[in-house]
Amino acid sequence: MNKEQFTELIKKLQSPMNQQERTQVEQIYYQLRDTNPSDNFVELMFNEIITPSSIQGFCQVLFRQDIDTNGNLCALKRSQNDRQVIITILSYMAQNPSLLLAQFVGAYALLEITNQRPIQEVFDYIEQGHNSNNTEIQLNVLSLVSLLAISGANAFPFNLLEFLQQSLSNPVDAIATNAISCLLSLLTSDLVKVEKLLTNQVKTQICMAVLQRVVQTLQNNNQAQAEKQLKAFCQIVGQQADHLVNQFTDVIALLKQIVLAEVSEKIKTEAIYIFENICGATDQMKKKLTGQVLDFVQCCVIPNLVMSDADFNNWANQEEYDFEDDSIRAACENCSETVSQKIGKQIILSLYTDLFNGESIQQKFIALDFLRFTLEGIAHVLKKSEIKVLVEKVIALTLDENPRIRYDALDCIGQMTDDIGEVLNEFHQQIMGSCFQRVNDQNVLVQRHALIVIAQVIDLFEQNELYEHKDQLIILTENLFVQEDMKKKTAGVKLLSQLCEGLDESDLLSTLSKLVPDVLQQFFKAVQIIQQNELLKEQTDYLEGILDCIKQAIDAVPHMFAGIVDDIMSNLIQVLVYSESMVYYGCYLSAMQCTFKISEHFETQKYVEQVYKILIKTLNNQCITSSSKPEEEGETFLDKNQVAMQTQALITLSQLIDKYPQCFGLYLTEIYKTLKDFICVDVDDQTASKLDCICELLKVPDACNMEFEPVHKQLMPDLIKYTNIKLDDTYLSLKNIGDQAESVQIYVKAYYSHYKIHGESSFEQTVNEFFNILEQLWINIGQMFKQEFEEIEQDDELDQEEALAHFEGLYQEHKEAVDAIGGCLSAIIVSAGTSDINMSSRVIGLCMKFLELGTASTPGITATIEAFGIFGDIFIHSEQNQANTLMQSIYPGLTSIILNQTDDFDLLNAAYLSLSHYLLRSRSALAANNGDLLNKSVEYLNNLKEFGREETEQLFDQIVNYLVISGDILNQNEDYWKALLNYAKEMKSDPQIIADTVSFVSGLQFSQETTQLQVACLSQLLFGNYYNNIVKNAENQQILISIRDLLKQHHLIVQNTIQNMGEYAQKNATGFFM
Structure with a gap:
């Protein structure tokens, strides 16, 4: 290709054209570039990048992009004169400085x-340019160094730090800015960490020198360069904040000087972020430092939480207010959140007191904003x-005139619903x-927000709390359905969904009878619209709300939809087709x-076939696309909505x-191939769901009268493969x-479902494979935990608080992994029983x-x-002899845990659960008649009541359950039951334990005095939340039936008990006796 042809080719690449034409031009370019040897392409490109023209800069970008994308296979590396090309370009740059050429040379030099x-x-060029009098x-040169x-x-043949220190001291602010960018690249380099050339003291000195240079630039009244310098310094602090903690006093003084100066908001914003980063790196603040931080917060942070007149007008006049998260107010909000974790409760509370005493609109706004981000x-x-006190202050401001x-x-x-x-x-x-009052506010934005907050508060409710507001919520929901405002209608279907989740069917029927026809009408109308037009955002939100509402309503009162399921399903198919094609992941x-x-x-x-085809189409869609443009070669674009849909x-x-x-059955092969070919982008969720699908396929052969063994033999290797990932795999966790x-x-x-009915020739081999997998997973858990624990321990960039948070997250992940293996072992016991000695011994062995x-x-706990x-x-599923043998082996350790006053409530709960299950199975008086355990259990109950129930409810209920079972086995006297009933009526965490306790207690015969307590206890447990x-x-x-007879005989006691339990309990009692 000659020069004229090449120039014309590049001009076409640079020009807009349709995709077909672009693809043809790109193919010609790539063919030329990828031809070996590449000297023709390199010569043509070289001439263009040093010749001023309309395509010079574009060619410089293309040449660099080839290096970045293809590395040692790039055209320049494949040519015979690559170094000579670079040397010639350096000579050209000495007379014609160019950022794009510097980036090109830098990319090749780095390679x-x-x-x-x-x-x-x-x-040599860098050193010569550094000593030049030409600022450009x-x-x-500094762009190249960066x-x-x-x-x-170590890659530099000269002292890089001295070089950059000189540039930082240069009186030209722009040169100092580029020097700071170089320091950012150096300090964030992984190789610098390995070299360990920069001690913590040196890093601190560098950071302080940079901050002082920023102040000098501001003194030069060069705000444009100061902003760039601060932005780069903010990134440095993000990596090196812990090295500035000891200099925080000086840093605060300099940052305060910047924020209080007459400078742009962007400069102040960067200063606030720097302050926040260093605060976040501080483990424990000394009293002196706390005072300085508080001073900065009061002088520089809180005043900048104020809302500008423009912000207020935007909020008041726009349907969708777009909050600018790069504003100084956003920076101060984030900073407030970080500082609140460092300077202590009393200081924050005193700030609340001062702020909420303000009377102006701006002071009230700041008070609320500060509370939101510090609570x-x-x-x-x-x-x-x-x-x-805080709730009362906030509620008072819901009545404000503004x-x-x-x-x-x-x-x-x-x-607050999130935080407390x-x-x-x-x-x-x-x-x-307060929220109900604001629903009728004069301002429509306040009205809408009141509805959102009501939904947030309801999400916290127990059923009895929901019933205290039932009537008002039903009236509100019905009113919202007749509103013209789409956002209010969306809030209405959201509220109806919540009511369907929380109210009993008898309390929903009337409301659903009124509203469901409207919900369905709106649903069908939306489906008609999407067949012709694209939905607006608020219409899409409304449709999503309708779909969730239909889902909850069907779950709550399914019989109401019996005659219209086909209509709903056929329309749902249309929504799925539409949302799949438009990539509307919410719908x-x-x-x-x-x-x-x-x-x-x-x-x-x-309808399964239609849904299945949509699912397969979704799974076959591409969620990652690569740009074909040479200037973007190698860049990929991820469609997150498509990922969520997949x-x-x-x-x-x-x-x-x-x-x-x-x-x-007909789709088994297609599904299997689709799953095998599917590449998981969302590694955690998609990998898990993909393997779940593969395992579910084992249910297909029996259901379709197909041969089981060939499918089993095809799927089992996949199960082994996907669970045999090496520990050094990047994505394993x-x-x-x-x-x-x-x-x-x-x-x-x-597998066991099939085996119990049909048997299976490879049963022993399969069981061994199951246990080999589980035993290996158990080993992997231990090794992975150890590896991740050591990584956290050795990460010197984590402060104490960050490390603690990482450890807590690791413990939780460990717990969930062990729970999953335990769930699998329990599934084996429940599915197959314990008659197979080899299998039960493998379970017990693990x-x-x-x-x-x-x-x-x-991890041991x-x-x-x-x-x-x-x-x-x-114990529940085994023969008596097996249960006794197992209990004998674990009894000493189990009782030791209970008797030795452990502080771990979950461990105690598990010990009591295991013991209770054994007692239920064995009815062993010998095991039940352990005076030490019984006395210790009563001691625990008393301590738990004093401790506070929130964290201990499950353990409390489990101990009561154990004492009830033991008392029943030992035929304990009335005094025992009288004492225990006083504890039992406080149970409230586990519906099955409560049901078991109700069953036991109802069958006991007592004197009149204790019977009154028995009836009160039964009423408390039966008519509550469960x-x-x-x-x-x-x-x-x-x-x-027997409980109903007993309670009817003592209806006055029942009435007195439930009178203080609220509307929900009273409703339940009424329904129970009807």
């Missing part, structure tokens, strides 16, 4: 440094009395009263979830195969191991390995808890 073939001429050349600095200081930092140490203050007060309540949710429930009467997720919820209540098998598609496919395996165990559980259940960790460490849970299942769980359980029906 050669990586190849351990540094180009001395590049470093000096700037060009690119090379990521290779570490989380001190929430864990707040007393209820202090929370009460609409923005009313709006923000509501927003503050919404934030459980405690906030104690003030639900005041809060809901897609809601429609998929609604589709599956309907299948739980109605026969929807005839994740949901995998989940739904797994659910449908589980629900309707008989529908997938404790979560992945837990997900793998849960997939194994799916396979185990499907549990014994759990116990080997002991209880001196958190987790494993012991899981083992006790599995033992409990074994009433529906108990009365709807088929296993409880017989005992409920």
Whole structure:
């Protein structure tokens, strides 16, 4: 290709054209570039990048992009004169400084440094340019140094730090700015960490020198360069904040000087972020430092929380207010959140007091804003009395004359639901009263926000709390349905969804009868619209709300939809087709979830094929695309919406195969191939769901009268492969191991379901493979935990608080992984029983390995808890002799845990659960008659009541359950039961334990005085939050008849008991006796 042809080719590449033409031009370019040898292409490109023209800069970008993308296979590396080209360009740059050329040379020089073939001429150019009197050349040189600095200081044949120190001191502010960029590249380089050339003291000196240079630039009144310098310094501080903690006094003084100066908001914003980063790196603030931080907050942070007139007008006049998260107010909000975790509760509370005493609109706004962003930092140490004061202050501002203050007060309540949710429930009467009042506010934005906050508060409610507001919520919901405002209608369907989740069917029927026809009409109308037009955002939000509402309503009162399921399903299919094609992941997720919820209540098998085709189409879509443009070569673009849809598609496919395996025989091969070919982008969720789908396929052969063994032999190797990931795999984590165990559980259940009916020739081999997988997963958990624990321990960039948070996250992931293996072992016991000696011994053997960790460490406690849970299942499903043998081996350790006053409530709970299950199975008076255990149990109950119930409810209930079972076995006297009934009436955490206790207690015969206590206890337990769980359980029906007879005989006691339990309990009692 000659020069003229090449020039014309590049001009075409640079010009807009249709995709077909572009593809043809790009193919010609790539063919020329990729031809070997590449000298023709290099010569042509070289001439263009040093010849001023309209395509010169574009060619410089293309030439560099080839190096960045293809490395040692780039055209320049494949030519014979690559170094000579670079040397010639350096000579050209000495006379014609160019940032794009500097980037090109830097990309090639960095590649050669990586190849351990540094180009001395590049470093000669840098040193010569550094000593030049030409500012443009000096700037060009520093741009080149910034690119090379990521290779570490050792890559330079001169003292890089001295070089950059001189540039930082240069009186030209722009040169200092580029020097700071070089320091940023150097300090954030992984190679610098390895070289360990920069001590902490040197890093601190560099940071202070940079900050002082910023102040000098401001003194030169060069705000444009100061802003660039601060932005780069802010990135440095993000990496090196811990090295500035000891200099924080000086740093605060300099930052305060910047924020209080007459400078741009952007400069002040960067200064605030720097202050926040250093605060975040401070483990424990000394009193002197706390005072300086507080001074900075009061002088520089709080005043900048103020809302400008422009912001207020934007909020008041726009339907969708776009909050600028790069504003100084946003920086100060983030800073407030970080500082609140560092300077202590009392200081923050005193600031609240001062701020809430303000009378101007701006002072009230600041008070609410500061509270919203600082409450989380001190929430864990707040007393209820202090929370009460804050709630009252916020509620008072919901009555303010200014609409923005009313709006923000509501927003503050919404934030409180996240930060102090459980405690906030104690003030639900005041809060809901305030929110209901604001629903009728004069300002429509306040009205809408009140509805959002009501939904947030309701999410915290227990059922009895919801019933206290039932009537008002129903009236509100019905009113919202007749509004013209789309956002209010969306809030209405959201509220109806919540009511369907929380209210009993009898309380929903009237409201649903009124509103469901409208919901369905709007749904069908929306489906008609999407067949012709694209939905607006608020219409899409409304449709998502309708879909969620239909899902919850069908789940609550399925019989109401019996005659219209086909209409709903056919329209859901249309929504799925539309949302899949438009990549509207919100509608897609809601429609998929609604589709599956309907299948739980109605026969929807005839729609499976249509849904399946949509799922497969979703899974075959590309979520990662690569740019074909040469200037963007190698750049990929991820469609996150498509990823979310594919994740949901995998989940739904797994659910449908589980629900309707008989529908997938014809598609078995296609599904298997699609899953095998599917590349997981969302590694955690998609990998887990993909393996779940593969395991669910084992249910298909029996359901479709196909041969089981060929499918089993095809799938089992995949299960082994996907659970045999090496520990050094980049993506392996404790979560992945837990997900793998849960997939194994799916396979185990499907396999044993087949085996119990049909048998299977390779049973022993398969069982061994199951246990080999689980035993290896157990080993992997231990090794992965150790590896991640050591990584956290050795990470010197984490401060104490960050390390603690990482450790807590690691313990939680470990717990979930061990739980998953335990769930699989329990599934084996429940599915197959314990008649197979080899299998039951393997289960017990693995549990014994759990116990080997002991209880001196958190992982050991987790494993012991899981083992006790599995033992409990074994006791329930095993023969008496097996149960006795197992109990003999674990009894000393189990009772030791209970008697030795452990502080771990979960461990105690597991020990009591295992013991209770054994007693239920064995009815052993010898095991029940342990005076030390009985006395210790009573001691625990008393201590737990004093401790406070929130963290200990489950343990409290489990101990009561153990004492009830023991008392029944030992035929304890009335005094024993009288004491125990006083504890039992306080139970409230576990519906099954409560149901079991109700069953035991109702069958006891007492004197009149104790019978009154018995009836009061039964009323308290039966009519509380778990009433529906108990009365709807088929296993409880017989005992409920005798309970009803007993309670009818003592109806006055029942009435007196439930009178103080609220409307929900009273309603339950009325329904129970009807």
